Amino acid sequence: CMDVSIPDKFGKIQFIVEDCKDPLKITLQYDSSLIEENIQIVVHSTNYDNHINTFFFPGFIDTHIHASQYPNCGILGNDSTLLDWLNKYTFPTEAALSHLPYAEKVYDKVVSRTLANGTTTATYFTTIDLEASKIMAKTCVMHGQRALIGKVCMDSNSPDYYIETCKESVSSLVEFVDYIENELCEPLIQPIVTPRFAPSCSRNLMEKIGNLAKDKSLHIQTHLSENFNEINWVKELFPECESYTDVYNKYGLLNHRTILAHSIHLTAEEIDLIKLKQSGIAHCPISNTSLTSGECPIKQMYTDGIEKIGLGTDVSAGYSCSILESAKAAFSVSRHLAIKKENQDAKLSVNECLYLATMGGAKVLDMEKQIGSFEIGKSFDCQEIDLRSPTSTIDIFEWQVPTLSGTKPKITQLNKLEAFDINDVISKWFFNADDRNVVKVWVNGHNVKN
Ligand code: GUN
Ligand code: FE
Numbered sequence: 001c002m003d004v005s006i007p008d009k010f011g012k013i014q015f016i017v018e019d020c021k022d023p024l025k026i027t028l029q030y031d032s033s034l035i036e037e038n039i040q041i042v043v044h045s046t047n048y049d050n051h052i053n054t055f056f057f058p059g060f061i062d063t064h065i066h067a068s069q070y071p072n073c074g075i076l077g078n079d080s081t082l083l084d085w086l087n088k089y090t091f092p093t094e095a096a097l098s099h100l101p102y103a104e105k106v107y108d109k110v111v112s113r114t115l116a117n118g119t120t121t122a123t124y125f126t127t128i129d130l131e132a133s134k135i136m137a138k139t140c141v142m143h144g145q146r147a148l149i150g151k152v153c154m155d156s157n158s159p160d161y162y163i164e165t166c167k168e169s170v171s172s173l174v175e176f177v178d179y180i181e182n183e184l185c186e187p188l189i190q191p192i193v194t195p196r197f198a199p200s201c202s203r204n205l206m207e208k209i210g211n212l213a214k215d216k217s218l219h220i221q222t223h224l225s226e227n228f229n230e231i232n233w234v235k236e237l238f239p240e241c242e243s244y245t246d247v248y249n250k251y252g253l254l255n256h257r258t259i260l261a262h263s264i265h266l267t268a269e270e271i272d273l274i275k276l277k278q279s280g281i282a283h284c285p286i287s288n289t290s291l292t293s294g295e296c297p298i299k300q301m302y303t304d305g306i307e308k309i310g311l312g313t314d315v316s317a318g319y320s321c322s323i324l325e326s327a328k329a330a331f332s333v334s335r336h337l338a339i340k341k342e343n344q345d346a347k348l349s350v351n352e353c354l355y356l357a358t359m360g361g362a363k364v365l366d367m368e369k370q371i372g373s374f375e376i377g378k379s380f381d382c383q384e385i386d387l388r389s390p391t392s393t394i395d396i397f398e399w400q401v402p403t404l405s406g407t408k409p410k411i412t413q414l415n416k417l418e419a420f421d422i423n424d425v426i427s428k429w430f431f432n433a434d435d436r437n438v439v440k441v442w443v444n445g446h447n448v449k450n
Pocket of ligand 1 (some may be wrong): 066082086090196197223226287314317
């Protein structure tokens with residue numbers, strides 16, 4: 001066995017031993033054949049009765065978040081839908097970040113709040129502003145978060161006060177990539193090519209930045225098929241393309257490093273194209289509900305053969321920067337689909353939602369060999385959960401967890417409690433916890449939150 005205490009600094013996970021009582025690795029089985037992998041928790045401490053006090057869980061992965069929109073969390077108007085929300089709330093908010101001292105404050109806040117909620121890796125959109133985007137990269141380094149950071153590219157159909165020319169967009173992207181790769185030189189931070197969405201980009205811009213992504217093997221992120229007005233607009237703007245997805249394909253942006261946010265209203269042909277190109281999907285359920293964009297059929301996507309699906313908070317169309325909140329929303333949205341379609345197969349289980357929040361995200365980022373679960377050789381990206389947080393609503397103290405001690409279940413006076421097992425503990429955590437229960441966070445073995 002090995003030391004239970006987690007030192008401040010160690011790059012690779014080595015502490016997992018299956019038969020070791022403390023720490024004890026527990027593998028959670030999915031109750032679905034669609035997702036084959038398991039997720040694990042590692043029990044860190046128990047009380048005298050062998051009830052779980054604290055456990056380690058893989059750090060959450062946010063595959064789609066607009067750092068620049070953080071000031072707008074919770075403000076989106078009662079009747080906003082995507083396109084009017086962008087004009088009324090989002091573009092003015094993003095434009096304001098060209099004032100660098102303000103950008104510094106906003107970015108510092110969003111990185112510390114996501115870390116506090118257990119997000120160890122995030123895929124960010126910033127704004128079109130190069131200098132502010134550099135500040136975001138520095139902020140992630142300072143806090144120790146693993147991040148893909150995208151300076152937003154947009155040269156079309158955008159307000160006068162928030163638009164670039166194609167040339168400006170490409171040159172500031174090139175400079176941003178160069179800054180991260182050659183000046184910042186921090187292996188945890190990668191640049192990501194970020195055409196906002198098809199309506200904000202000319203064909204020329206998409207082709208140019210697609211080529212840059214290809215030459216430098218960079219990831220690409222954008223939005224896809226979020227809202228019907230948006231889809232119709234894309235049809236008008238790109239009549240030469242067979243579908244919204246085909247726009248990205250035709251102009252060189254669709255490949256195995258592409259992250260497509262939303263992707264709610266896809267046709268069978270679009271699904272096939274995404275499968276063929278092995279692109280990933282960032283499911284953003286809070287945002288999709290808040291802007292009444294739609295209910296993304298995640299279980300159906302798995303059935304259709306799309307394997308790379310993760311979760312995105314989509315701050316600030318999503319009101320919360322917590323991936324745990326997004327995971328709960330994914331659970332709820334899948335149940336609404338099940339009700340509407342009268343099909344129980346649409347439902348995501350708690351463990352499946354936690355998979356999306358961790359390994360699913362790692363696959364979307366093509367980082368499943370590095371992060372997303374506890375495996376020897378992977379980086380130690382981890383959150384320590386304490387179920388006892390005095391101010392939280394979790395009250396798990398009196399529970400018997402028969403599988404934990406490795407010995408026979410203790411007989412308790414309250415017979416019904418004997419039925420609880422590790423999945424119930426996880427479920428209790430999933431539905432009742434918040435950042436108060438995240439007591440420590442590590443990224444790449446470094447303790448980044450105490
Ligand atoms: N589509 C284009 N831009 C955005 C954005 O900022 N948020 C969301 N949710 N969708 C978009
Ligand atoms: Fe978004």
